[in-house]
Amino acid sequence: MAKPQTTEIDTVRLGGAPATDKVQLRNFFLVTDIFGRPTGLEPDASLKLNANADGQFVFNEGGLDYTAANSFAAAAKTVQIFDEKMQQYLGKSIHWAFNEDQLGVAPNAGAKLPQPMPNAFYTRFALEEGGPEQGNLFFFDYPNAAGKSTSTGNSGEVVSHEAGHAILDALRPNYFTSMAFEAGAFHEAFGDMVSMLVGMENDQVLDKVVEQTGGDLSNPNILAELGEEMGKSIGREAVRDNRNNFKYVDPDTLPEDAPDSRLAREPHSFARIWTGAFYELMDAISDDYRAKGAEPKEALQKAAQEGWRLLVGQMDNATEGSFVTFRGMAEAMLEGDRKVNGGERQEMISKVFGGRNILPRGLNLDHGITASVERGELREMSFQLGDKFGDLAGVTVKAQNERGIFAADDEAIKQKALEKEVSRLAAKGDIFIPEEGHKPTLADFFRPDGSHYHAYLDRDANELKRVPLS
Numbered sequence: 324m325a326k327p328q329t330t331e332i333d334t335v336r337l338g339g340a341p342a343t344d345k346v347q348l349r350n351f352f353l354v355t356d357i358f359g360r361p362t363g364l365e366p367d368a369s370l371k372l373n374a375n376a377d378g379q380f381v382f383n384e385g386g387l388d389y390t391a392a393n394s395f396a397a398a399a400k401t402v403q404i405f406d407e408k409m410q411q412y413l414g415k416s417i418h419w420a421f422n423e424d425q426l427g428v429a430p431n432a433g434a435k436l437p438q439p440m441p442n443a444f445y446t447r448f449a450l451e452e453g454g455p456e457q458g459n460l461f462f463f464d465y466p467n468a469a470g471k472s473t474s475t476g477n478s479g480e481v482v483s484h485e486a487g488h489a490i491l492d493a494l495r496p497n498y499f500t501s502m503a504f505e506a507g508a509f510h511e512a513f514g515d516m517v518s519m520l521v522g523m524e525n526d527q528v529l530d531k532v533v534e535q536t537g538g539d540l541s542n543p544n545i546l547a548e549l550g551e552e553m554g555k556s557i558g559r560e561a562v563r564d565n566r567n568n569f570k571y572v573d574p575d576t577l578p579e580d581a582p583d584s585r586l587a588r589e590p591h592s593f594a595r596i597w598t599g600a601f602y603e604l605m606d607a608i609s610d611d612y613r614a615k616g617a618e619p620k621e622a623l624q625k626a627a628q629e630g631w632r633l634l635v636g637q638m639d640n641a642t643e644g645s646f647v648t649f650r651g652m653a654e655a656m657l658e659g660d661r662k663v664n665g666g667e668r669q670e671m672i673s674k675v676f677g678g679r680n681i682l683p684r685g686l687n688l689d690h691g692i693t694a695s696v697e698r699g700e701l702r703e704m705s706f707q708l709g710d711k712f713g714d715l716a717g718v719t720v721k722a723q724n725e726r727g728i729f730a731a732d733d734e735a736i737k738q739k740a741l742e743k744e745v746s747r748l749a750a751k752g753d754i755f756i757p758e759e760g761h762k763p764t765l766a767d768f769f770r771p772d773g774s775h776y777h778a779y780l781d782r783d784a785n786e787l788k789r790v791p792l793s
Contacts, residue, residue: 341372341380341392342425345406345417346399348372348391349427349459352435353766359437361766364450370431385471387431394430394462394476401486401521402426408631412663413639419489420496421447421458426489430476433463440773441465443475444792445488447499448765458492460485463773480518480549487517488793494638497723500789501645502741502778504574504588509647510793511594515549516601516634519565522546523605523627529620538619540606541566547602565602569595571649571680575743579751588747597649600679605630607671629664633672636663643701644725646737649681657688701725704734708745708787714756715749719786745787748778755779755790768792 341348350367372391374380382389406417419426433440440463447458462476462485475481491513492499498506522528528546536542547566574588581587586596605626612622636659641652653676660668669688676682704724710716720741724734748754755776757763762783768775768790776790 341395341399343399343403345402345419345425346395347425347427348395348430350391350429350431351427351459351461353432353461353463353769354435355437355771359771361769361771363764363766365435366450367429367431385473390462390474390476391430393479394460394474394482395428397476397479397482398426398428398460398486401483401517402490404521404524405490405517405635408635412632412635415639417490417493419458420492420499422455423457426486427457427459428476429459429461430474431464432461436463439463439465439472441475442773443481443485444775445485445492446765446792447492448791452762458489460489480522483518483521484514484549485793487514490517491638492793495641495643497643497645498647499791499793501647501722502720502744502787502789503646503722503737504590504593504744505649506645506647507590507777507789507793508574508593509597509649509652511590512597512601514793515563515565515594515598516630518549519546519598519602519605520627520630520634523623523630529623532623533619536619538609538613538622540602540609540623563591563595563598565595565598567595567599569599569679571596579747596679596681597652600653600676600681601630603679604633604668604672604675607675608668611671629668632664633660633668636660639663642725643723645722646724646740653681704737706738706741708742712745712749715745715754715780715787717785718780719784720745721786745778753777754787757782765791 348370350370352365352367353361354363354365356362370387370391372380372388380392382392402417409415409417443460443462445458445460447456449456460482462474462482464472464474466472488510491510498510501507523546532544532546535544540546543566547564549563549565569586572586574593577586577588577593579588581592586592608629609622609626612625613619617625633656637652637656640658640662641655653672657669657672660666660672673682673686673688677684677686701723703721705719705721708715708718708720712718722737722741724737726733753776755763755768755778757767757780759782763779763781768779770776775792778787779790781788
């Protein structure tokens with residue numbers, strides 16, 4: 324029998340379902356028909372965690388209760404840390420994008436699936452038509468490299484990444500529903516940044532990183548690799564490696580699929596440009612502290628605190644609209660650095676993100692942020708797809724457009740970009756089109772292999788919408 328493990332869960336309330344003010348344990352099963360096609364979500368009232376007499380949650384590794392405690396604790400801790408940073412630096416708090424006070428965590432969502440699904444995702448959805456919208460994280464079992472069953476919920480990095488999706492949805496809900504390509508890619512990068520910074524809050528992680536690198540993050544280390552165990556199960560060293568040299572290019576020039584060593588026009592792949600830049604920035608900040616006399620671990624801790632300030636400051640100054648660009652987000656980080664970090668890293672941000680072709684090289688910082696980041700009026704733009712879209716002709720596409728105060732009316736340009744994205748999704752068979760009279764549910768968005776569509780037709784509204792999964 325494996326040695327019992329203790330999981331600490333802060334401010335837990337007992338009653339069968341651990342919960343904090345913002346997170347609760349709430350399992351659902353993804354269920355299928357006899358052909359393995361997902362058909363719906365089934366609430367699971369049976370999953371409970373009970374503390375020992377001393378109030379601790381102690382479970383044997385490999386059991387469902389062990390996974391439930393791990394996934395809940397990691398999600399709750401991630402949300403707690405981010406909320407504390409927001410309160411500390413902005414005087415604000417997280418308010419979820421859905422109609423509940425608590426984010427749900429489903430650690431055993433794949434128990435009724437006919438085959439393993441090495442996957443995890445965040446969604447907000449109504450369990451019943453007309454019912455309240457809920458937000459939930461879902462984790463699934465899969466065979467690890469040793470052939471033993473484990474869960475994506477046992478990886479703190481994966482859980483923090485998915486919780487990051489929920490947090491970004493709370494801060495900027497239009498990103499989650501956006502059809503714009505870079506909005507989806509930034510969503511993935513944001514999850515990676517949150518996972519990275521949460522890891523840097525852990526003394527054991529930092530001790531190991533110092534052992535591996537001497538404090539120089541340009542060397543291989545556990546902080547750079549996201550989801551090593553899950554990665555090995557799908558033939559990689561990790562799900563993603565933040566140590567990379569990818570540079571921004573027009574995503575329309577990229578192939579739809581590519582090996583891990585190259586970029587593809589796919590959100591997870593393209594996100595590596597941004598995540599790599601942020602990781603490089605953390606490396607540069609840590610190096611700066613070491614050059615000024617800080618010990619390696621102290622330098623990493625100080626870099627992490629600046630990383631939090633830059634991240635929450637960036638999001639406080641980022642567009643609220645649907646149209647997200649990596650350049651716009653980098654400009655928002657420069658503004659966040661000014662407002663929350665005393666402007667300490669203007670040149671460093673400009674150099675790192677300029678080197679990645681996200682910002683123009685040699686950006687003039689003396690005149691402040693460019694006009695494209697100035698906050699403008701948020702208004703809905705709407706258009707109908709033309710005859711060339713076949714079965715989708717006449718279908719409406721909507722977006723929230725935040726026009727820059729000094730920017731010309733760019734709706735025509737943005738409409739063309741959205742039309743191009745719809746064409747691409749349609750060509751890939753990545754749009755779910757339900758039969759007449761059928762109202763799609765969350766289960767409809769999954770294929771039997773566990774992958775999901777990225778857009779769907781809402782026949783009632785005659786509107787093309789983004790599938791609510793990240």
